[in-house]
Amino acid sequence: MGGYGDVQMIDENGLRVDGRGPGDIREITIETGVVPVADGSCRMTWGTNEAIVAVYGPMEAHPRKIQRQDRAVLDVAYNMAPFSTTDRMRPGFNRRSREISKVTKDALESVVLLELYPRSKIRISIEIVSAEAGTRCVGLTAASVALADAGIPMTDMVVSVASGKINDIVVCDLNKEEDNYGEADLPMGILPNSGELVFLQMDGDLSQEEFKQAWDYNMEAAQVVHEMMVDALKGGESQ
């Protein structure tokens, strides 16, 4: 978190740099079937973030040592394409993408009915081709749409949204500029039908009241995004 408190990011009317109110999310589009050779796929744009996710499987789990006798394993890889950021992202091993892959896997393994496919593997490839802010949320949300598109049984889809704080004001879904000057970030992975959580991270500085506000913004936004995900799966593109 940058925490440059003297940069004014919210005007006297409470509007943000891109004209949104504090609880508003950026524009989202969702499209399925975008990787024709995959079993399920999703392209999601969220502001100027763009994630493309492909799902392959269930298929044979190899190497054999990753197999589980009683359930399937998820092989989740989150990656940023070299041209996805302002400064070129060098391809290859990177601690940040390893961590995001892991927490995304932990979230998705909580909803996929793994015990239906013992000894098999489901591969989920999350590629960020354009990054703004909040790519982990876009990746996780798009991955649940791709899993549904592949017909993988789940108890619910995961909707991931983040809220944060700028100029001591709690706002939902930080964009790039806000993220640079942000004072806190609270990404959550929400099951929209039950309000339960499968993913939670936070960094920065929030009072108990601010934390509650950020939490509520995320819960509300998750319902809005969930409707778009369902629309996209029912047919064609959702705006």
Place this chain on the structure above:
Amino acid sequence: MTIPIVPKLLRAHLGELAANDARIDGRDRWEGRELEVEHSVLPRAEGSARVRMGDTIVFAGVKFQIMQPYPDRPNQGGLMCSAEVRPIAGRHWEAGPPSPESIELGRVVDRGIRESGCIDVDSLCIIPGEKAWQVILDLFAISDDGNLFDAFALAGITALRNATIPAERFEVGEDEPLMLSKTPIMCSYHRVGGRFIYDASGREELGGDERIHITLGDDDNVHSLQKGLKGIFTADEFEEIMSHACDRTKELRKLIS
């Protein structure tokens, strides 16, 4: 990349089709798949393109960095081209360090662009001996249904043609378009069912044999050639392919110009 088990049935079927001068998806021998080319599709890249050939989909993105010129060429910038085929692109592509296949892809596309001289490397110099632009072309596969070579080459040259040098961001002058003096285009041919065909699909690659890649410049000048995989071909076969490449590269060049 794991080597898929080549189904004997597929090979036999492709052989029968070839005997009747037919292809598995109904195309004729020299016909390409439906092609879509879009440029400036990636907001974070200084130049970009998305190419779709049938069910093969790729992105190309151009980024710029400031480099110190090489001591023996103090007045020149550079071009770097790399290809990545990650597991998203197909079930036979695996995670890990770049496979020999994806390295070959990047290098063959790189040679076609570099050797055509379409980028004037002298114009990339900012301060002789100190600062010059390095143009980085990244090729990225989203869906592999065969012939990634041609898709990468076409996306690559389209992205470069639409690239802007971000001089303002690096505080070395004003933004300006990257100038390209030529448009090299690649055409690839695979031996399937005993004879060469143009623009192989995934199934044709799987049940086929050797492949030949040809990059031609504006005046049909040859800029790069590559023969890949096990196989033997004759001079007559090559002549037939080259003559098709001369016609097809002109059509493709018109499409992106």
